[in-house]
Amino acid sequence: MSGGESAAYVYALTRPFPAGAVRELRGVGEHPVRLVAEDDLVAVTSAVPLREYDEDALKAKLEDLDWLEAVARAHNRVVDEVARHAVTLPLRLATVYRGDDRVREMLRDGRHRFGAALSRLAGRVEWGVKVYADPAASSSAPGPSGTPQTEARESPGKAYLRRRREQRQRRDDTWEQATGLVREVDEALRGLAEAREQHRPQHVRLTGERGENVLNAAYLVPAERSQPFLDAVARLRERAPGGTRIEVSGPWVPYSFASVADEPAAETAGGAAGGPADAGRRAGAGGGPSEGAP
Amino acid sequence: MTEPTPWRSQTTAVQPSGGGSNLADVLERVLDKGVVIAGDIKINLLDIELLTIKLRLLVASVDKAKEMGIDWWEHDPALSSAAAREEDELALENRRLRDHIAALEGEDAPALRAGGVEADRAAARQRRQAEERER
Numbered sequence: 001m002s003g004g005e006s007a008a009y010v011y012a013l014t015r016p017f018p019a020g021a022v023r024e025l026r027g028v029g030e031h032p033v034r035l036v037a038e039d040d041l042v043a044v045t046s047a048v049p050l051r052e053y054d055e056d057a058l059k060a061k062l063e064d065l066d067w068l069e070a071v072a073r074a075h076n077r078v079v080d081e082v083a084r085h086a087v088t089l090p091l092r093l094a095t096v097y098r099g100d101d102r103v104r105e106m107l108r109d110g111r112h113r114f115g116a117a118l119s120r121l122a123g124r125v126e127w128g129v130k131v132y133a134d135p136a137a138s139s140s141a142p143g144p145s146g147t148p149q150t151e152a153r154e155s156p157g158k159a160y161l162r163r164r165r166e167q168r169q170r171r172d173d174t175w176e177q178a179t180g181l182v183r184e185v186d187e188a189l190r191g192l193a194e195a196r197e198q199h200r201p202q203h204v205r206l207t208g209e210r211g212e213n214v215l216n217a218a219y220l221v222p223a224e225r226s227q228p229f230l231d232a233v234a235r236l237r238e239r240a241p242g243g244t245r246i247e248v249s250g251p252w253v254p255y256s257f258a259s260v261a262d263e264p265a266a267e268t269a270g271g272a273a274g275g276p277a278d279a280g281r282r283a284g285a286g287g288g289p290s291e292g293a294p
Numbered sequence: 295m296t297e298p299t300p301w302r303s304q305t306t307a308v309q310p311s312g313g314g315s316n317l318a319d320v321l322e323r324v325l326d327k328g329v330v331i332a333g334d335i336k337i338n339l340l341d342i343e344l345l346t347i348k349l350r351l352l353v354a355s356v357d358k359a360k361e362m363g364i365d366w367w368e369h370d371p372a373l374s375s376a377a378a379r380e381e382d383e384l385a386l387e388n389r390r391l392r393d394h395i396a397a398l399e400g401e402d403a404p405a406l407r408a409g410g411v412e413a414d415r416a417a418a419r420q421r422r423q424a425e426e427r428e429r
Contacts, residue, residue: 096335255323
């Protein structure tokens with residue numbers, strides 16, 4: 001591929017590791033994965049045809065579900081694989097440069113902040129935890145009054161109203177219990193994690209899950225503390241009231257915690273911002289926005 | 295190599311999310327999380343159709359979603375360019391209506407003072423004209 005025709009799709013930044021480890025690995029569009037190194041930083045890339053990844057092409061293709069799914073899964077696959085060999089800072093989908101020289105330039109320019117982010121994520125994994133509330137699933141439980149389905153001298157109208165009342169009661173109970181469970185889960189897991197990020201609840205109608213997704217959170221956990229974390233989830237799950245459900249995904253490369261400082265702090269405010277901004281920046285420098293109490 | 299961390303080694307006991315993970319979980323991360331570095335190709339996922347993508351992506355296919363009667367993103371301007379166009383028209387119409395109302399209210403005041411039938415007729419005429427212009 002000649003220079004003008006090809007672009008560099010970047011999956012992730014890492015510390016150096018033997019290139020042989022990814023020799024067989026294929027990325028987006030089945031293109032081979034190549035490492036572009038600059039000093040002690042490595043960009044994990046694929047050479048892709050520029051015409052397929054320029055602004056216009058991407059705009060059009062991002063609308064194409066099949067394409068998007070293939071690219072997203074390929075992106076995640078490469079990130080996952082690379083993370084087996086070195087600490088990995090995953091980039092957002094479709095980060096594209098006009099050639100390796102530009103990639104090296106990016107690595108040089110961001111050396112410090114990338115380095116800081118890599119150090120923060122080294123040895124950490126991300127666990128995704130979701131809580132679902134599903135009133136329908138608790139229907140087998142007896143109603144609050146413990147009444148059986150039929151009552152001897154109950155008129156159809158009364159029976160209907162009673163059933164409706166019980167249904168509503170069940171729904172209210174489930175929500176209340178789910179809310180309590182969310183608090184309990186989050187408190188317990190937060191204590192075992194270094195940081196936590198809340199994702200938007202997923203639309204269950206679209207994911208095909210049952211019930212309503214009431215908590216969708218990600219926890220940053222040192223890899224060696226994964227087992228205690230999962231044990232805690234298992235304990236929570238045992239105690240989860242009927243109609244609620246806890247699900248775990250992972251371990252993920254810590255996508256949800258892969259932020260880098262925007263710019264060198266000294267440059268950002270330029271003296272214009274007052275004290276609060278400074279305080280915020282200092283707090284943020286510690287390790288991401290997620291650490292503060294809500 | 296400051297961080298020689300084969301970090302997966304500790305977690306082999308757990309079933310890895312790997313390639314079989316739920317598409318929504320993958321997309322949530324690769325589209326929404328992960329480090330944003332301005333590449334040479336300027337594509338602001340957040341700006342453009344990202345939401346479309348994100349939502350539509352959560353379904354196996356758009357056609358399937360439509361079969362299931364799930365097409366609400368088509369009516370959300372943030373998610374669909376067609377809806378965005380409708381929204382523009384709607385906004386335009388709203389602005390026109392607001393202008394009319396302001397104009398009518400401005401005239402109503404003297405009309406009320408005069409208490410004249412003529413004023414009412416004028417207002418009605420204006421309303422009709424406004425309606426016609428909407429068409």
